Amino acid sequence: AQSVTQLGSHVSVSEGALVLLRCNYSSSVPPYLFWYVQYPNQGLQLLLKYTSAATLVKGINGFEAEFKKSETSFHLTKPSAHMSDAAEYFCAVTLSGSARQLTFGSGTQLTVLP
Amino acid sequence: DSGVTQTPKHLITATGQRVTLRCSPRSGDLSVYWYQQSLDQGLQFLIHYYNGEERAKGNILERFSAQQFPDLHSELNLSSLELGDSALYFCASSVVDFPTGELFFGEGSRLTVL
Numbered sequence: 058a059q060s061v062t063q064l065g066s067h068v069s070v071s072e073g074a075l076v077l078l079r080c081n082y083s084s085s086v087p088p089y090l091f092w093y094v095q096y097p098n099q100g101l102q103l104l105l106k107y108t109s110a111a112t113l114v115k116g117i118n119g120f121e122a123e124f125k126k127s128e129t130s131f132h133l134t135k136p137s138a139h140m141s142d143a144a145e146y147f148c149a150v151t152l153s154g155s156a157r158q159l160t161f162g163s164g165t166q167l168t169v170l171p
Numbered sequence: 172d173s174g175v176t177q178t179p180k181h182l183i184t185a186t187g188q189r190v191t192l193r194c195s196p197r198s199g200d201l202s203v204y205w206y207q208q209s210l211d212q213g214l215q216f217l218i219h220y221y222n223g224e225e226r227a228k229g230n231i232l233e234r235f236s237a238q239q240f241p242d243l244h245s246e247l248n249l250s251s252l253e254l255g256d257s258a259l260y261f262c263a264s265s266v267v268d269f270p271t272g273e274l275f276f277g278e279g280s281r282l283t284v285l
Contacts, residue, residue: 089271100173100261100276108271147214151270157227159204159270161214 059084061148063162071170076120076135078165080148083129090131091149091159092122101147107131118142143169174198177262177277185285189250192280196243196264202226203245204265204274205237209258220245221268252284 064079082088089108093101105116112124122133131148148162174197184190196203205217207230216229220239231237234252239245249256259281263274 093276098278100175100278101263101274102173102276103273106273157219157269158216158229159274160216161206163213 059088059150059152059158059160061090061150061160061162063146063148063165065165066163067166067168069168069170070138072140073137076133076138076142076167078133078146078148078167080122080131080133080162081129082131082148082150084150084152086152088150088152090122090124091151092116092120092131092133093147093149093161095145095147095164097144104133104146138167138169140169140171143167173275173277175262175264175275175277177260177280179280180278181281181283183283183285184252186252186254188252188284189248190252190282192247192249192260192262192282194245194247194262194264194277196245196262197275200264200266200275201243202265202268202270203239203243204263204270205231205245205247206261206263207258208261208279212258214261217247219270226268249282252282254284257282257284 060083062081091106092104107124115121151159176195201222207215217231219227237247259279261279263276
């Protein structure tokens, strides 16, 4: 079975500070990993995805994530937070092969303080 | 704008009633996914259709059903509604059969059961 755990349901950072949102996954086979963002009153939008091509994945809006197999982690980072980054962020996992579910974590609400 | 259209955006109904939520996927997308988002359960996968065929079922209640029509739009039917069914229901679409690529989400249908 596949699952993801997001540590910290709420994260606050100051504008200009580093953003670090944590995600750990559990799967018995190499996973596909995703980060999605949800702005208020909107649907989810893909930030980036890992599909085994490279362990460091760059996404939109300056975000990136590093796949670490030894730590079963896929943490999301951004060097400098902007006010516009305030949103809810979801980590998600699916497996290759016969698995057909994209399983989402519980989400992390990011607040950016001026 | 993701290109995925969901109607209605908001729906208020009473317990015991039946409602139908509609989703039009992006042009060219053959896959449609339904998710339920609530405060206590987070984002839960309900069901996946590809080109009119059911591909996977998640945590979908027996009171709920879905289908995808020849024009590729999909409907999610919720019957014998309970208070706990109040949630945001998202539809997402993608080109491929497996959820290993990007899913494009609609803005959701917010259901309130009174």
